[in-house]
Amino acid sequence: MPPTFQDSGKYAAIHASPKGAGDARPTAHAILQDEHVIGALADKTILLTGGSSGIGVEEVRALAATGAKVVFTSRDLAKGHGVRDDIVAHWKEQGVQPRIEVIQCDLQSLASVKRAAEEFKKDDDKLNVLVNNAGIAMTPFKLTQDGFEQQFAVNHLAHFLLFQLLKPLLLAASTPTFSSRVVNVASSAHHMGSVKVGNYSFEQGGYDAFAGYASSKTCNIWMSNELERRYGSQGLHSTSVHPGGIMTGLLNSHDEQVRPQENIQRAMKSVEQGAASVVLAAIGKEYEGVGGFYMEDCGVSAALPENAQFGEPGYKPWAYDEEGERRLWLDSLEMLKLNDD
Template sequence: MSSPFNPYAEQHKDPKGPEDGRPTAFQVLEDNKLLQAWPDKVVLITGATSGIGIETTRAMYATGARVFILVRDITKAQPIVADIIKSTKGNGSIEIIEMDLDSLDSVKKAAQQFLQKSSKLHVLINNAGVMACPRTITIDGFERQFAVNYLAHFTLTTLLLPTMLSSSSPTFNSRVIWVSSSGHRHATGKPDLDDLGILDHYEPWAAYGQSKTAMIWASNYIDRTYGPRGVHSNAVHPGGILTNLSQYMTKEAIDAFTEDEEAMRQMKSVPQGAATQVWAASAPVWEGQGGKYLEDLKVAEPWLGAVSKIGDGYAAHAYDAVNEEKLWELSLELAKIENP
């Protein structure tokens, strides 16, 4: 049954694969009367040059907002931005700032560059990520999935929280969206606070799961701590989408997945994959609300061990107030930054 926090229940009852009747990001905007409705808003997005990041940027541009994208490669970003502006009706703007999530110094520099350009930030979408990469250590000495998916976004968010607090208003509380994954349900997806990169026994999917749980924990912590002050946060599982996020998967693994008929029925197109994060970032139903894990344009329910590889709920460890606080404090030390 449809509800304000599950408005597209009917469309998700019988998925038939990409481009079926499940909503796209633009349908979410249209249904919520948000096209060209945000001329006074500032939005920042990471990972905006591929996959659902491009579609999320396109949707945020269509709201009329001033959009910033943080990207590793400005040269790659420029034609993407030009295409969005040319092909999408809107009178907002898109500005590009260079940022390499593999380097915390680069993240800190990008945050400062943004703050030099804008004194406001209403929506932050932590969209960028890597998945199941080989064991790699970043320049800062961290396992790459933990560093890119979580710690870099934690650093960026924490540095921008004061601006988000000051940008919040009684009619629109600022929002942070963390693009997590059903991969947080991996058997070892609960972060080991004594071995956050699981470097002693590295396994790509376990490391991915830990990084995605860490994102959920950070989201929960922000909503609990800063929600009463006007900044709310939600974590989102976008669904299964065939993008270059799967670049580290073997051909055999991809073939096995694509031969799974049930899994392929659950898969989404890129516009559909961007829908849940755009809903969380913009829909009025989320005004003054947060602290949830979302999937398929709804508040997810507990995972019951169903066979679905792609969705159907959150693992029990996704909500853990004690460890959320411990991880937050530890992350401040690792990133060498102070609490806002």
């Protein structure tokens, strides 16, 4: 069932007539200014996956300006340290003293996810916001060392495990004035198809990279919806977010067919603009104490019209599927050998 919550739509007009990357649509830093949270979240802790590339770098850069302690994961620890040092230097030049830490984590390995969670818990006993940002896209068929198709494993299952391991810290950190949040970075790629329920690793039938990516991105939406259903009453909320069409490294290596065509070039965003919706979901005051919805263009998304052209905003009907969401959750627990929560 689609969500009943509707936000103010304060950013709808500015997104109605996009003019391409770098236009008047807000950046992540502009969101912080609008929310009046620069330097205001010094008592908060935020964990983000995939902070050393793509929009993850800009998300870390923006969230660090809130004063919160920001921890991000990187598969390549040296690269992560380089990103951290660059961001720290950037803010220090402006008189800001950011608190940023890096944890090594390879989402292709469930053992690595477990080690990363343990490392985080050594230094922190609370977590206010978890941003599941890292991802891979339209990759050739490959099973991870744990035996799962890699897009499903990286984009969904590893993040689901990370959430389960850090769930007690999220629940413990929630307060009446700042509920804990889990932000799952999804994609309009969910338009290409729903979750392959019961066939997550394409055990039956042939593999298709586009279908695998679409399924994994719908998983992100479903995880947020079910998480909200299970934990919203305990002060733990979740939203899924499509950051927008952005030419990051995730797409640069792919064929022309997955690159933006002329008719949607205007909708493309800069990396700074792409991070805006994710940052808004993580710290926006309007989204305090609510969740279970799919966001894009700095607002709650509406249903995609039946006659919509490729690239238009909106969610497909299968983005909200209570039975599918419940099944994915239970199947994920079983795959990870975890008890039902």
